[in-house]
């Protein structure tokens with residue numbers, strides 16, 4: 001049953017915690033006044049269902065305690081945005097909201113561009129006669145950045161939520177989640193919407209099965225004795241800095257279009273592997289057979305794809321590619337599509353194991369799905385990293401299973417651990433993987449988690 005997720009993003013009384021007190025102090029020190037309101041948006045860990053949201057398939061993330069908090073004072077007289085970040089590495093930023101633009105060049109975008117994506121998302125839908133409000137903002141983020149725990153979406157979503165609230169524009173959780181998925185694409189990455197969905201739809205105490213088109217979420221109660229530990233590989237990748245992420249999105253699209261063409265469908269209309277499955281009206285196992293029989297394991301050159309689709313380079317750019325993938329000359333299709341359909345099946349099995357009465361095999365079955373998922377991401381999707389593989393290897397003995405989480409190419413793994421093994425497992429990793437780090441730095445890269453609540457406004 002879909003859970004009680006609908007309704008607007010909640011507005012609650014400000015909790016008297018150290019986290020909010022610190023942000024309030026920083027705000028007072030920087031702006032010499034009190035904020036009008038705060039927003040909190042959590043990061044997330046994806047338990048299963050990697051690189052399939054943008055193909056239209058369901059995923060199973062949960063929200064983290066680590067979050068982005070904004071303190072905001074609205075300036076009704078001037079339309080100036082001022083940003084001050086708790087971390088000094090993120091410099092101050094100021095712009096007039098009547099004439100800002102998002103500028104994306106080569107390399108990693110400046111951090112404030114993510115914030116502007118969220119603002120633009122709301123401005124795109126505000127009634128034209130609304131007076132634009134200025135905002136003085138303090139940003140405090142505790143999600144390890146570029147590590148697959150969705151720091152980017154927490155920042156974009158927090159910016160959008162604050163902008164909507166500053167303009168008295170309440171929104172349902174689903175509506176703002178969809179809007180944030182759309183507007184984060186202004187940064188250049190063509191993500192699928194998982195991160196923004198869990199950011200708004202999460203409820204404390206359970207993971208969620210998030211499904212798309214239309215966006216909906218179902219509670220996934222994790223079996224008793226399931227502890228999820230996150231471990232950072234210490235390698236990082238900003239997803240907007242390279243074409244890696246969009247290349248995978250495009251490879252999945254090209255695989256779908258090639259099969260569509262061979263099956264006599266109107267291929268330019270098929271953008272996702274999920275669209276193809278719907279059009280063919282078959283199940284995931286049949287899709288796997290179709291991929292095995294239709295697509296070659298060899299690399300496809302761009303020329304070959306243009307030939308098979310009977311199209312032109314310009315048309316292919318329009319129907320299938322993104323701005324930062326037009327230069328790519330060869331694509332792997334079979335391996336990517338096989339990963340997607342098998343991973344979509346992993347999610348179905350995960351949900352069914354979690355909804356059946358738990359028995360002595362449940363945790364092992366979930367762990368096995370996680371290990372299978374990692375192998376597929378490493379070998380078929382090629383988005384792992386030697387340090388992620390090493391962490392997964394080290395996790396063999398003391399966990400039920402482990403896998404990379406988020407987009408990969410660095411970032412974190414998530415491991416399923418029995419409560420009695422958590423300390424042992426963490427100590428083993430401290431010794432074998434993090435021995436070169438000062439002890440005070442380890443807590444932010446190696447920690448156990450439990451499912452936390454979604455985004456909230458506090459005043």
Ligand code: ADP
Nearest residue numbers: 111141145146147148149150151152237238239
């Ligand atoms: P992730 O896997 O964490 O979503 P991305 O590569 O998508 O990683 O986004 C990371 C980027 O988000 C950072 O390079 C930075 O620009 C921005 N970011 C993340 N956390 C913060 C923060 N606390 N303050 C400012 N910017 C942040």
Ligand code: NG1
Nearest residue numbers: 050051148150191192193194406407
């Ligand atoms: P991260 O690693 O948090 O940037 C990205 C995408 C998700 C999803 C995962 C892979 C964005 C904003 N996020 O997450 O939609 O595709 O990778 O499962 O693009």
Ligand code: MG
Nearest residue numbers: 150151152153
């Ligand atoms: Mg991100």
